Amino acid sequence: MKTVLITGSNGLLGQKLISVARNSDSIKLIATSKGPNRYPFPDGYHYAEVDISDAGSIEKAIALYQPDVIINTAAITNVDTCHVERDLCRKVNVEAVKNLVEVCERYKIHLIHLSTDFVFDGKNGPYTEDATPNPVSYYGESKLDAEDLVRKSSSKWAIIRTVLVYGLTENMSRSNIVLWVKSSLEKGTPIKVVNDQWRTPTLAEDLALGCLLAAEKEAQGIYHISGKDTVTILEMAERVADFWRLDKSLISPVSSKSLNQEAVRPLKTGFILDKATRTLGYSPKSLEEGFKLLDKQMKGLISK
Template structure:
């Protein structure tokens, strides 16, 4: 026997019987997450799947790797126009958090066709779908839209990408800016963290793992970033969703340091041998894609308008350590 609920029409004070699913749809917001198998995607599921305010639809290409309760899962290839439109029409989400992207900077340089499909064309498909459904679109972007010559950067700074990856992320931003949908662009820098099913590593886990094995590592000493804890990035996604934020927001960590200092602080935190670390210049790596030198972000707008409050780098390392100890 199904439960029924009574909704009262304020205008005529008449109560109407509705089913449980109909009732839930009146008190919850639907959020569709792309790239739900990734680091940020899984952190978003951690935060939203047991939140009674939201009905969560997780999407990624292939099978679900998160494998918990409290959400539904759909396989979705974001480069397939028909699939994007069909999923959006089926679920009609109130919000889309678009974390899916091609982020390997050198791979983007060598496979520009795939990079454009994932980073630009997919966003165009979602813009079309959001026009049809009225969904609010939250898009993840990057510090690599800047050349690193004159930071720190606020949200109004002039972009000048050095790599094809940065170029595609800037193109996707411009698509949204020139669209007439509701959107928020969240720009971030070097995301780190740990989830139970890691499809790829990040600088913190790489450095910790290598040093624990006694491996010598070369680390760039002439590039500077704000490393971003994945939980903090998930937090600002949720804040932007709850406020139905419009426009561009910086969404990085608050501590600014060289890549070398990031790794040295990892070594200090876990009491690892820093003599295994050799500082090198980025030029010696001969990477196919150019990287900006300094991409410090000014977070004032995100703090003031969204209530963003990222952890310090050491606090972030403590969170990662606790999670590693409990996995």
């Protein structure tokens, strides 16, 4: 049985990892995050408050629980927040990762670190793992700097990059594209959606399973884990409307430039999944299959 410690377990991916792994016969699960536990069911895992930007806090937890694997999901992922609050972004996305790398080296722990499609410039997507990163935002720069720290580590490591994660938990700290579009259209609120950004949107459950496959198989190197449908964000919004039979006329296509967002977004990312499919056995759901799961969860059937 492997002891797996999750950082950032209060986030969407963190909670999905708890949901998938807490009753596993092969995993002893330790969930950690800042503040009280947000996952609503207490059984099948242990929760501890840990601040990964505090080296002492990490050291104490690692000495106590002695994990075989750390899955680092903790990060500031709001691209505009990272652009404006750069010191905070660097503290959480880079300096905290340095703390994790150092403790993994000392205790010989397998580090699985989550990264992003935003390490790429969006000129040549969809991307394989060996494509050359060239971030266009400070968020992307911070995530690439963290990747570099992990790659130079002497411990066993894997980097899992992902794209535009969506899903639902009982205690959401922030929304995501699917929930925002669905909620807006249900209220009859007109929305503007970019028509020139391409992604491979990722169901949170699929990403959690990909992380656990990497832990189980002791994967090393970089892996691209995302959905398999390459769509514009506009097309994704329209498919949300179609699935839930909502009014598509409320959706207005706009260009990225017209939104005047703080930070630049790469235009065409998305991932080629051949490596993860071949070496990990990763098999993501289609967008509509993901929507079906969300619909069940929204009707109160979230797996306990």
